[in-house]
Amino acid sequence: MPSLEDYKGQTPAWCTGCGNFGILNAFKSAIVELGIEPHQFTIVSGIGQAGKFPHYLKCNTFNGLHGRTLPVATGIRLSNHNMLVAAVAGDGDCYGEGGNHLIHAMRRNINVKLFVHDNQIYGLTKGQASPTSTEGMTTKNQPFGVFSEQLNPMALAVALDCSFAARGYAGDIIHLKALIKEAISHKGFSLLDILQPCITFNKINTYDWYRQRVYHIEPEYNPEDKIEAFKKALEWGDKIPIGIIYKNHRPIFEERIPVIKDNPLVKQPFDKLKAAHILQEFY
Numbered sequence: 165m166p167s168l169e170d171y172k173g174q175t176p177a178w179c180t181g182c183g184n185f186g187i188l189n190a191f192k193s194a195i196v197e198l199g200i201e202p203h204q205f206t207i208v209s210g211i212g213q214a215g216k217f218p219h220y221l222k223c224n225t226f227n228g229l230h231g232r233t234l235p236v237a238t239g240i241r242l243s244n245h246n247m248l249v250a251a252v253a254g255d256g257d258c259y260g261e262g263g264n265h266l267i268h269a270m271r272r273n274i275n276v277k278l279f280v281h282d283n284q285i286y287g288l289t290k291g292q293a294s295p296t297s298t299e300g301m302t303t304k305n306q307p308f309g310v311f312s313e314q315l316n317p318m319a320l321a322v323a324l325d326c327s328f329a330a331r332g333y334a335g336d337i338i339h340l341k342a343l344i345k346e347a348i349s350h351k352g353f354s355l356l357d358i359l360q361p362c363i364t365f366n367k368i369n370t371y372d373w374y375r376q377r378v379y380h381i382e383p384e385y386n387p388e389d390k391i392e393a394f395k396k397a398l399e400w401g402d403k404i405p406i407g408i409i410y411k412n413h414r415p416i417f418e419e420r421i422p423v424i425k426d427n428p429l430v431k432q433p434f435d436k437l438k439a440a441h442i443l444q445e446f447y
């Protein structure tokens with residue numbers, strides 16, 4: 165069985181009190197409790213404070229470009245679908261710069277697990293508005309307030325039939341750990357949006373602000389009812405639901421591709437002579 169010690173990476177360079185610590189703790193405990201060994205999974209990120217996440221774990225990691233987390237994760241998964249692939253992104257990385265990739269990953273149902281550290285701000289670049297920033301919020305870059313409507317990732321996910329869509333809160337680690345385990349165990353694309361206070365640059369969505377609003381979704385709620393899921397996804401304001409908002413059991417992408425369906429690409433024989441012959445055509 166793996167232990168927390170096996171996953172010990174570098175010392176985090178996040179601000180003291182950052183919500184990212186709660187996410188890291190919950191994530192590590194979840195994978196250890198699921199019995200996943202470090203060599204059995206790969207974690208991919210882009211750029212941002214959230215993008216540093218893989219540095220703080222000891223396993224297969226890839227830290228790529230801003231907004232390009234999902235294309236890399238998709239490539240790894242399609243090359244080796246025996247490998248569990250987790251993607252970690254900030255709200256800017258995933259809903260802003262990488263928004264297009266998110267839409268198509270949900271549609272395709274790539275079997276990748278995506279964890280979004282949603283602090284409703286661009287943290288690394290010192291506090292510009294992100295797509296999930298509150299409308300009207302002023303920042304150094306938006307002195308007249310944010311003009312754009314706040315993006316609702318859960319409603320987007322339900323509308324696109326995302327296979328698993330859930331919301332967690334970095335200040336509720338036990339609940340978050342359970343959600344991470346559910347997201348990893350689900351067959352299909354999983355989006356877990358994690359509300360994460362940024363104590364330095366987001367003075368609106370603080371620990372207190374979230375504590376007064378988040379509530380656990382009622383146990384009798386059925387996340388497989390799409391209409392109810394859409395209503396739940398639209399809840400935001402005085403009450404913010406955390407838990408599994410929507411899930412379904414659609415076929416996954418890799419099972420639909422005949423050439424890799426039964427055997428991952430990395431396990432297939434590679435014939436150098438054939439490859440050389442094909443490459444000749446391009447000389």
Ligand SMILES: Cc1ncc(C[n+]2csc(CCOP(=O)(O)OP(=O)(O)O)c2C)c(N)n1
Nearest residue numbers: 212213214230254255256257285286287288
């Ligand atoms: C293509 C590109 N555009 C912009 C940047 C500058 N940049 C780096 S991180 C970042 C925003 C990070 O915000 P978020 O993804 O929410 O992560 P956080 O730091 O809040 O965790 C930006 C705009 C970049 N590195 N590359």
Ligand SMILES: [Mg+2]
Nearest residue numbers: 254255285287
């Ligand atoms: Mg952010």
